[in-house]
Amino acid sequence: TKLAWYTYMRVPNRPQGPVSSGGVGVTLHYYMERPLRHLNAADGRDQESSVRVAVGKRKQQKGGRDRAGVHADDGSNRGLKDERILGLVFASLNWDPHVVSVAACVSRRVSALARRVLWRDLCLARAPRMVSALAGGAGSRTATGGGWQALAKLLFFCCGCTPSRHFRAGRPSPGHFVGASRFSKTSGRSFLPRCCWGDLLFVSDPCEHAAGADHDVGAYRGVFGGFVRSRTRACLVARRAELEACVRCPYCGARVWSMTAARMVPRSASRRLGAQNGGLEYFVCVNGHLHGNCCLAHLSTSSEDDDGTDDDDAACWKDEDDSEDDSDVVRGHVAR
Numbered sequence: 330t331k332l333a334w335y336t337y338m339r340v341p342n343r344p345q346g347p348v349s350s351g352g353v354g355v356t357l358h359y360y361m362e363r364p365l366r367h368l369n370a371a372d373g374r375d376q377e378s379s380v381r382v383a384v385g386k387r388k389q390q391k392g393g394r395d396r397a398g399v400h401a402d403d404g405s406n407r408g409l410k411d412e413r414i415l416g417l418v419f420a421s422l423n424w425d426p427h428v429v430s431v432a433a434c435v436s437r438r439v440s441a442l443a444r445r446v447l448w449r450d451l452c453l454a455r456a457p458r459m460v461s462a463l464a465g466g467a468g469s470r471t472a473t474g475g476g477w478q479a480l481a482k483l484l485f486f487c488c489g490c491t492p493s494r495h496f497r498a499g500r501p502s503p504g505h506f507v508g509a510s511r512f513s514k515t516s517g518r519s520f521l522p523r524c525c526w527g528d529l530l531f532v533s534d535p536c537e538h539a540a541g542a543d544h545d546v547g548a549y550r551g552v553f554g555g556f557v558r559s560r561t562r563a564c565l566v567a568r569r570a571e572l573e574a575c576v577r578c579p580y581c582g583a584r585v586w587s588m589t590a591a592r593m594v595p596r597s598a599s600r601r602l603g604a605q606n607g608g609l610e611y612f613v614c615v616n617g618h619l620h621g622n623c624c625l626a627h628l629s630t631s632s633e634d635d636d637g638t639d640d641d642d643a644a645c646w647k648d649e650d651d652s653e654d655d656s657d658v659v660r661g662h663v664a665r
Contacts, residue, residue, distance in 0.1 A: 475581030556617025
């Protein structure tokens, strides 16, 4: 009662009438509802404000989407200019594979650009004849099996020497970048059985690795053109050759066939490589990449003097199409 009386006397615009228990009740009810009316009014104003804010946000979002569309168009143009600028930068560096590899690790955007454009341009700049032959003359823009990144790695990277089921290499040798590589389709002809001579295969010269005091190991690599439609693949499938369980392609990561296990290694391959006692093995992946190892025979002084007779020994594997073997030889020099 005292609190009600104090509130009644202190609040202005109080209702008139005698003070009683009923009056106190009416007064308390009046002053208890008054803040609620103010709150309801405030809520109304808040609701109106909320509506105005929501409408404003929707307008901002719509305008943001419109501006985002404009920026997306500008971004696409800027991206195209960036690609051209990067192409000019790498071209001025003679398409150094080390620089392209480092740039591809900068961000996802540059990595995607490298997979889509940079590795292709690198292959076209460094091995134009080889890429044109592999692409079938289709403007040299058709992606090879495994993609341009795998082909670029094959051009400049030696996979090293690793023991396998049919080849014991001694101590393993890690892979490494090579300063120069020579790929020849005439050499590739020596790795194909007679029934598959119509296939296009480029093979590099062997890269020598010291495997022990008594012998060296050669690592070589190559790539098929149109492997899906090749006779080599058809023969592997017809012979029901099994894919290797523990060996993967070092360039694209695909599964491989062992040509040695499939009994499709001709003796001309040993002569071309200079392998000792026919000790060699090579694999072909489902994308058409070839890699293998061989035991290299030691050259005597007399044989070193006749080092340039390898092409004469393999002359029996040439035909009219291979009379201009120089046009099919490509070099992959690392930029200095």
